[in-house]
Amino acid sequence: MRFGVLGTGRVGRVLASRLVELGHEVAMGSRSADNPAAKEWAASVGGGGRSGTFAEAAAFGEVVVNATAGAASLQALQMAGAPNLAGKVLIDVSNPIDPASGLPPTLSVCNTDSLGEQIQRTFPDAMVVKALNTVNADVMVNPGLVPGSHNVFLSGNDERAKARVAEILVDFGWDPADIVDLGDITTARGTEMYLALWLRLWAVKGTGHFNIRVVSPQPG
Amino acid sequence: MRFGVLGTGRVGRVLASRLVELGHEVAMGSRSADNPAAKEWAASVGGGGRSGTFAEAAAFGEVVVNATAGAASLQALQMAGAPNLAGKVLIDVSNPIDPASGLPPTLSVCNTDSLGEQIQRTFPDAMVVKALNTVNADVMVNPGLVPGSHNVFLSGNDERAKARVAEILVDFGWDPADIVDLGDITTARGTEMYLALWLRLWAVKGTGHFNIRVVSPQPG
Numbered sequence: 416m417r418f419g420v421l422g423t424g425r426v427g428r429v430l431a432s433r434l435v436e437l438g439h440e441v442a443m444g445s446r447s448a449d450n451p452a453a454k455e456w457a458a459s460v461g462g463g464g465r466s467g468t469f470a471e472a473a474a475f476g477e478v479v480v481n482a483t484a485g486a487a488s489l490q491a492l493q494m495a496g497a498p499n500l501a502g503k504v505l506i507d508v509s510n511p512i513d514p515a516s517g518l519p520p521t522l523s524v525c526n527t528d529s530l531g532e533q534i535q536r537t538f539p540d541a542m543v544v545k546a547l548n549t550v551n552a553d554v555m556v557n558p559g560l561v562p563g564s565h566n567v568f569l570s571g572n573d574e575r576a577k578a579r580v581a582e583i584l585v586d587f588g589w590d591p592a593d594i595v596d597l598g599d600i601t602t603a604r605g606t607e608m609y610l611a612l613w614l615r616l617w618a619v620k621g622t623g624h625f626n627i628r629v630v631s632p633q634p635g
Numbered sequence: 636m637r638f639g640v641l642g643t644g645r646v647g648r649v650l651a652s653r654l655v656e657l658g659h660e661v662a663m664g665s666r667s668a669d670n671p672a673a674k675e676w677a678a679s680v681g682g683g684g685r686s687g688t689f690a691e692a693a694a695f696g697e698v699v700v701n702a703t704a705g706a707a708s709l710q711a712l713q714m715a716g717a718p719n720l721a722g723k724v725l726i727d728v729s730n731p732i733d734p735a736s737g738l739p740p741t742l743s744v745c746n747t748d749s750l751g752e753q754i755q756r757t758f759p760d761a762m763v764v765k766a767l768n769t770v771n772a773d774v775m776v777n778p779g780l781v782p783g784s785h786n787v788f789l790s791g792n793d794e795r796a797k798a799r800v801a802e803i804l805v806d807f808g809w810d811p812a813d814i815v816d817l818g819d820i821t822t823a824r825g826t827e828m829y830l831a832l833w834l835r836l837w838a839v840k841g842t843g844h845f846n847i848r849v850v851s852p853q854p855g
Binding site: 516521522525526527560561563564565568595596597598602604605606608609611612613614616618619620622624625626627629630631632 | 736741742745780781782783784785788815816817818822824825826828829831832833834836838839840842844845846847848849850851852
């Protein structure tokens with residue numbers, strides 16, 4: 416399958432590399448066509464990778480991944496262009512971290528709205544699925560880094576889009592039983608606001624290689 | 636030991652009953668001295684329970700528990716009176732749910748502040764420890780309702796106060812290894828904002844009898 420991965424940071428590179436490893440063709444998109452990080456990434460993965468503008472990467476992908484910094488996501492997606500996102504699954508792995516905040520950072524949107532919802536409202540013809548934003552990039556594509564059963568969450572309005580994303584997560588190594596569909600895109604508030612707890616757990620654990628498991632008396 | 640439990644709702648009653656069951660003397664406090672729910676509770680638990688105003692309950696307790704609704708907590712604690720809280724461990728189990736919001740509710744404070752911090756700032760002579768606000772009342776006092784290992788979190792500025800609260804949690808049935816000290820009271824933002832995810836998980840699970848376990852490669 417063809418993927419457009421928007422964002423050349425660590426999350427984008429890790430996701431894009433894993434998708435190439437799984438046999439997909441991946442275009443990494445950035446603000447400019449000659450972004451050094453994107454070109455270096457494309458060269459490093461061989462034939463399965465290419466680089467270009469946000470618009471070129473989004474046009475290339477049958478599925479588009481938003482791996483840009485949350486504060487830049489809406490602008491990056493505007494540059495990608497609504498027609499290049501229309502009718503496509505748009506996997507949003509970003510968190511709306513306020514770049515002007517200190518450490519630990521705060522969110523630029525939360526509580527009564529979320530970045531996932533903002534993206535879906537701005538691009539109504541895309542099928543936005545919030546996913547993977549509750550774990551570190553390494554864990555996103557290699558859940559086995561964290562032992563045993565632990566969960567990943569999906570938020571989105573389109574059932575088929577969520578099913579498609581679940582298949583991709585399974586290819587990454589996630590156990591289907593560990594994928595929790597939280598409901599429509601408004602549930603992205605839950606996973607985005609969890610960042611506040613994740614950041615404190617990260618400080619306590621001293622590593623980003625952790626995750627949470629939801630434990631309940633009933634299986635599932 | 637003597638406890639003052641502020642709040643006559645389900646959380647307050649469940650906590651107060653468990654404390655009596657463990658052999659403590661408990662005064663349940665409310666807005667008025669003749670609150671029917673508080674009087675009924677006191678009568679139901681026999682000699683270990685009594686009821687009174689917020690101020691009477693706080694004065695009675697060597698340890699005070701804030702189990703009032705988050706939106707009413709600061710006012711309830713003002714009625715309890717700063718002198719009755721000074722030098723005492725104040726366990727804050729509340730969440731700042733906005734009563735004017737719909738379902739699922741939103742928070743009245745989050746992201747750049749928390750109710751736990753507001754309480755600590757308002758009552759600087761109390762030793763505020765945020766705890767138990769990430770689980771349902773039944774699970775608070777009976778963690779065995781959820782199978783296996785799962786976590787409870789502490790936030791507070793005073794190490795001895797947190798150690799004292801950890802002992803109480805162990806009496807409730809929590810495994811010491813499952814008690815995670817997140818750091819100072821600002822980390823209450825993490826556990827209070829987790830409510831947004833908790834509410835969505837509650838909807839998915841169909842029960843409040845669940846919790847999260849933090850899983851990482853390193854033990855602990």
